Amino acid sequence: MMNKLHGIIFAYLSNPDLRELTQHRNTCSIPYGGRYRVIDFMLSNMVNAGVSDVGLIVHANYQSLLDHVGSGKDWDLDRKNGGLFVLPGSAFGTSRTGARFLLRDLVHNKVFFTRSTADAVILTSANFVYNIDLDEVYAAHKESGADVTVVTRPSCGTFDDAVRFDVENGRVKGVHNGVKFGECMFLDCFVISRKLLLDMFEWYAPTDYLDIFEAMAGDFGRINVQTFEFTGYVAPIFTKRDYYKSNMAMLDMDVQDDLFPEERTVKTKAHDTPPAKNEVGSRVTNSRVSSGCRIYGNVSDSILGRDVIVEPGATARSAIIMQGCVIKTGARVENAIVDRNNVVSAGTELRGTPEDVLVKEKPSE
Numbered sequence: 408m409m410n411k412l413h414g415i416i417f418a419y420l421s422n423p424d425l426r427e428l429t430q431h432r433n434t435c436s437i438p439y440g441g442r443y444r445v446i447d448f449m450l451s452n453m454v455n456a457g458v459s460d461v462g463l464i465v466h467a468n469y470q471s472l473l474d475h476v477g478s479g480k481d482w483d484l485d486r487k488n489g490g491l492f493v494l495p496g497s498a499f500g501t502s503r504t505g506a507r508f509l510l511r512d513l514v515h516n517k518v519f520f521t522r523s524t525a526d527a528v529i530l531t532s533a534n535f536v537y538n539i540d541l542d543e544v545y546a547a548h549k550e551s552g553a554d555v556t557v558v559t560r561p562s563c564g565t566f567d568d569a570v571r572f573d574v575e576n577g578r579v580k581g582v583h584n585g586v587k588f589g590e591c592m593f594l595d596c597f598v599i600s601r602k603l604l605l606d607m608f609e610w611y612a613p614t615d616y617l618d619i620f621e622a623m624a625g626d627f628g629r630i631n632v633q634t635f636e637f638t639g640y641v642a643p644i645f646t647k648r649d650y651y652k653s654n655m656a657m658l659d660m661d662v663q664d665d666l667f668p669e670e671r672t673v674k675t676k677a678h679d680t681p682p683a684k685n686e687v688g689s690r691v692t693n694s695r696v697s698s699g700c701r702i703y704g705n706v707s708d709s710i711l712g713r714d715v716i717v718e719p720g721a722t723a724r725s726a727i728i729m730q731g732c733v734i735k736t737g738a739r740v741e742n743a744i745v746d747r748n749n750v751v752s753a754g755t756e757l758r759g760t761p762e763d764v765l766v767k768e769k770p771s772e
Contacts, residue, residue: 412545413525413601414453417507417532418446419466419496422568424646427746427768432471434644435533438729438747440657440666441697441710444475445644446533447675448666449596454482455671456541458529460489462519464496464512475676482674494519507532507570507595510615510622514608525601532595534568536642536653538666538673539596544635548598553633555599560637562592568645569593570620572634579632582620594637603630640665651744651764654710654727658693680713688719697730704734712747721751725761743767 418435428437435446453461461484465472478484479491496512508530513520520528527548529541539558548556557579559572566586570593573581586592608615611622623630640662642653656662667673680699685691689702696702699714704721712730717723721734727744734740735753742759746769751757759765 411526412456412458412541412598413520413523413528414458414461415494415513415519415528415530416446416449416453416461416463417496417509417512417530418463418469418472422534422645424568425644425650426647427766428647428650428744429468431468431769433465433468436469436472436475437644437650438712439536440654441695441712442678443673443675444472445536446472446476447673448536448538449531449533450476450482450484451671451673452531452539452541453529454484454674456545458541459484459486460492460523460525462492462494462516464494464516466496477676481676492519507534508619510607510611510617510619513604513619514612514615517605517608520601520605523601527598528601528604529596529598531597534644535594535596536644536666537594537637537639538668538671539637539639540671544596545598547635548633551633553631554603555597555630555632556635557632558594558596558637559591559634560594560641562586562588562590563641564588564643566592566643566645566649569643570595574634577634578627579634580627582624591634594641647744647764647766648762651727651761655708655725657695657710658708678713683711689717704736718753 419433437445439445484491494516565588569586571583571586572579572591572593574591614622643649682698683696683700686703690705691702692707694706694709696711697713700711701716703719704717706717706723709723709726711728714731715728716733718736720736722739724741726740729747731748732745733750735751737754738751739756742761743757743765745767749767749770757765757767
């Protein structure tokens with residue numbers, strides 16, 4: 408696929424239902440699975456398919472994202488020709504579907520497309536975690552002769568912030584906000600001809616404040632939008648409960664195998680940290696423990712980021728504890744998310760429930 412596709416990731420959506428997790432960052436830069444960020448999965452999907460030109464459209468709260476991706480070196484996107492580009496976004500519009508793909512932001516970055524020689528553009532958000540072979544998506548797009556190919560799958564639940572398509576014989580006929588179990592859910596990923604995209608800039612200039620699919624909603628009769636149904640594991644990240652549930656799912660070996668196949672590795676920012684160490688007297692069961700951790704207490708059914716310290720007598724159970732946290736002696740963390748660099752004081756108890764997870768926000772710097 409090399410040189411056939413350009414990639415664009417819309418990296419500005421921060422859903423208010425993620426609350427404390429997005430006070431200092433946007434959705435795509437939330438730590439995930441201990442050592443990753445949400446954006447790592449879509450960036451890796453593109454790189455694994457040979458996409459060597461990737462633009463990140465950003466708007467607000469993006470410093471954490473820029474610190475993470477840097478020049479793109481860890482994804483082999485630090486190049487003289489092509490590579491990773493940070494593009495300005497406005498994120499101002501009246502979209503009913505969450506402004507995933509605002510036309511205005513694409514038009515503002517028109518030069519990125521006019522200078523390109525790519526046949527097509529693949530556009531995504533970073534609101535979902537999944538590992539997909541984009542070579543297969545592009546091949547299906549070419550074979551079908553579609554103008555646009557959208558990646559979908561039957562929904563595994565009810566998601567008010569996801570997008571649903573009406574589909575007849577594989578062709579999209581309508582678009583709506585909100586998805587119920589079993590309905591055709593848009594995975595915020597689609598392929599479009601570069602030429603058609605440039606034409607749309609002219610067609611929909613008066614409505615550039617809309618999401619691209621809202622703008623074309625009246626044109627599904629003449630624009631052939633086909634679906635590509637993805638069958639692998641998908642984790643929507645719209646609420647703190649979604650985030651917690653999908654992290655806990657990574658303790659399932661089947662989910663791990665689906666998210667991290669040998670042939671499509673997930674890349675992330677490199678950290679020079681020593682291996683995790685379970686000290687004498689510690690107990691760790693059914694958990695993902697990242698490098699640099701020192702465990703003296705008890706950890707079960709939990710996700711630990713890099714350099715977490717669990718002191719003697721401390722307990723972490725069904726918890727997500729992010730990088731640099733310290734759980735002091737006698738403290739207990741259960742059904743909770745502890746954001747980066749927190750110190751949970753000795754004897755403190757942080758306890759939520761699986762339905763109402765407690766979140767301890769990142770301390771002010």
